[in-house]
Amino acid sequence: MSTAATANLLPEFERVSASLPGDARVAERRRAALARFAASGFPSQRDEAWRYTSTAGLARRKHSVAIDTPVNLARGRAALAAAGAWDGPQCVFVDGSHRPDLSNAVAAAGLRIRPFAAAVAEDGRIGERFAGWGGEELSPMISLNAAFAADGVVIDVADGAEHGEPLRLLFVMTADVRDRAVFPRVIVRAGQRSSLAVVEQYVGESAADGFTNTVTQIHAGEGARVTHYRLQDESPKAYHVGNLIVSQERASEVVSHSLSFGALLARQDIHIMLSGPESSVTLNGLYMAEGRQHVDHHTRIDHFEPTTRSEEYYKGILGGHGRGVFNGKVVVHQHAIKTDAQQSNKNLLLSNDAEVDTKPELEIYADDVKCAHGATVGQLDEDALFYLRSRGLDESAARALLTYAFAGDILGRLGIARLQKELAARIAGRLPGAAEFLEAV
Amino acid sequence: MTMLSIRNLHAAVEGKAILKGLSLEVMAGEVHAIMGPNGSGKSTLAHVLSGREGYEVTEGSIVFEGKDLLAMSPEERARDGVFLAFQYPVEIPGVNNVYMLKAALNAIRRHRGEPELDAVDFLRLIKEKAMLVQMDERFLSRAVNEGFSGGEKKRNEILQMAVLEPKLALLDETDSGLDIDALRVVANGVNQLRRSDRAIVMITHYQRLLEHIVPDFVHVLAGGRIVRSGGRDLAVTLEERGYDWLKEEAA
Structure with a gap:
């Protein structure tokens, strides 16, 4: 289909590809990813997973992948101040670029934190362990990120290393360049019996109308405990698409919190693969939309192995002409006996013009499982x-x-x-x- | 001094006339009991007084301390000192009892031009008032009425009354759903809140409550009007004879 909407991202790629980090092999991979994105373009509403969420507004913008434009730090600092203080370790990104001068990520024993650009330059195979560069089959948005990912962070936690103090990754979008597009990539590899808490926070200047397309991959090794917070509070003019891909080994425990307040269009996909027996995940989420905001959460949990457990609690508060979408899919594969999967989505409509579409999906191919789901939409x-x-x-x-x-x-x-x-x-x-x-x- | 003056009140619910010319005068310091059979309009009267939506006043007036009560919103009435103890107190999950009461009290204090209470002073106050209705402190930090038994809910209503210190308290079927011990506790709490500058109007089906909270006046509501008024003795007569003889009189 030659008419696939890709905005002006294809020519932008030609313009900036030489500046993207990585060796020739990485460059090849980027080009292949772009080709996959170009083939499908931005998802359309004919695509079941995007039925309630239109990317038309996004595809019409003339995006600027301004990685070659110097970052306007003054604007970044102002937006940063509004994000709330943080005295723990943090990595700060302004308009997609890591700012060591604003970051204070301390290297503790067993914890290695590298900016993505540096890590890819060092090792082009980063992320390959997890489905190539990360689950491109899941969404064209992931291919798009793979093509352009310029910065982000790679976190490695050694076996047995426990880090109680949460690490914040703060992504600040300024209004310095119109329709700026940024493609952060976060990779977390938690070793066996390690533990880590990461807070991903997205903020922006109020006039920032850019497009953030972010991918986070988490691999939780055997017995690892990873807590991931995602706070999306971009400007009400921004476009924000995020993919969180989590693979879990035996007896690992992952908790994901997704809180979405900002952006004109916010779409968050969460893919959880419970690939080891006795692994468990908790998904906790809250979304708010007002004005003309549109917020969409698509979550999918695959129970591949026996005695895996998932709990999901999502709530939405929709006011004004705000629109919410929730799709919670749980797949219990044939092998995954004694799965326990609970899901709940509750929505509160504060105005007559607010709207929500909620859809739980359960696919069960195993016997002896315990699955329950419930969805409600109500008013005060x-x-x-x-x-x-x-x-x-x-x-x-x-x-x-x-x-x-x-x-x-x-x-x-x-x-x-x-x-x-x-x-x-x-x-x-x-x-x-x-x-x-x-x-x- | 007249606190509440209801004149020729007519009110309808969904187009159906319920109150048909009710008049009542209540002075500061008095305790009135309004009794009546089911469907006589007792609860409608309580709802109209508290400002609930869905009750249409078609005729008549209600004057509270010289002000037109019907022109006031529910919160304005509350801030001016009208309190309704609900027949069915609402459960509000997620809203902490203490927070709700503190927000309410401070809204009322602001209205009166009094300084707001801080958390420490408020906690001291509410603990003191909780003893009045023998309410366990554990209930204070729970969500409003959530999972409370019938008796606990009614105690919570009287606790709120004690904290908010209204001028006019309307007790809507406060005795319903209470066993005799809980009734005694609740009644005892109310009795301690009797004051010369406060009026209490009790709405009840049975005279049982009146054995514990002795009213100055008893009124019988039937067919949407007060058909008989008297003293404490009237309640006893009603207990013996029932309401039928009055309904016939009203008709």
Whole structure:
């Protein structure tokens, strides 16, 4: 199909490909990935996985892969300040490029953190262990990232190394260049019985209208424990597409938190492969959309092995003309007896024009499994609203309090107290009337 | 001084007339009991007084401390000192009892021009008030009414009344669903909240509650109007004779 929408990314590739990191073999791989993307183009709504999410607006933009434009650090710093303080280790990226001057990633024993560009220059085979450069069959967006991935981070945790202190990866988008496109790549390799917590945070200047297409690959070795936080809070004009690909070995435990507040169009795909017996995953998610925002979560969990466990809790809060999409697919393969899979998606509509499409999908090919799912769409409870008002809270405060409470259990699952507090304030900040009670919370 | 003056109140729900000319005067310091058979309009009266949507006042007036109560939103009524103890208190998952009450009290204090209470002072206050209804402190930090038994919910209502210190308290079937011990505790809590500058209007089907909270006046509501008023004795008569003789009178 020669009409596939690819915006102007093909000529951009020709323009910047020589500046992309990696040797000739990497360059070949990039070109092949671009060809795969070019063949399909941006996904269309004829594609079942994109049925409710249109990329038309994204495909119309004239993207600029401005890796050769110097980063405007002054703007980066301002946006960075708005992202919230962080006194632990962090890697900061401004407009897609790693900034050692803004980062303070300390190398602890058994923990190796390298900027992606440097790591690829060192070793073009980075990431090959996990489905080539990472699951291109899953989405053309992953091919697109493979073609352009210029920076990011590669984290290796040695066997048995435990890192309690979370590492933040902060991606800042400025409005310095219009329609900037960035393609971060994050690779986490957690050795046997190791543990690690990573916070991926995406923020931007309020006028930033760029396109972030990010891929994160996590490999959890036997008995490893990895917690991944994804906080997407880009400007309301931004386009954000993320893919998280997780493969898990025996008895590993992964927890994924995905919180999506920003971007005009936000799409997050999460692919979990429970490839070792007794491995388990918890997916915890919250999405908010207002104005004309569109937020889409597609999650897929493959139970390949026996006695694997998955739990999924997603909630959505949709106001204005906001639109939410949730698709939770769980596949229990033939071999995966004694699988336990639980899934819940609850949505709160705050306005008549808000909309949500939620679809749980269960495919079970094994006997002796325990699977359950539930999806709800509702509005604020009028009786509860009246009850609060009859106690003296004004209507907007009562609405805010109930909305905030709706998100409470998702926030409660976040393992980092400071994030909990920050995100609570972030949620409340979007609810008119919340100031009246928030100091009490 | 007259606290509440209801004159010729007519109210309808979904086009169906429920209250048909109800009048009632309540002075500060008084305790009134409104009794009546099912369907007589008792709960409608409570809802209209608290400002619930869906109740259309077609005629008449309600004046509270010189103000037109019907022109006020539910929260304005609450801030001015009207409190409804719900017949069926609502469960609100995720909203902590203490936070809700603190937000409510501070909204009321702001309205009165009083300084807001900080967390420490508020906690001290609520613990003191919880003793009034013998409420276990564990319930304070739980979500509002979530998983509470019927008795615990009613205690929680009276606790809220004790914290918010209304001028006018409406108790809607506060005795329903209570066993005799819980009734005693709740009634005892209410009795301690009786004050010369506070009025209490109890709405109840049975006179059982009135043995514990002794009213100054008893009114019988039937067919949407008050058909008889009297003292404490009227309740006893009702207990003996039932409501039928009054319904006939009303008709």
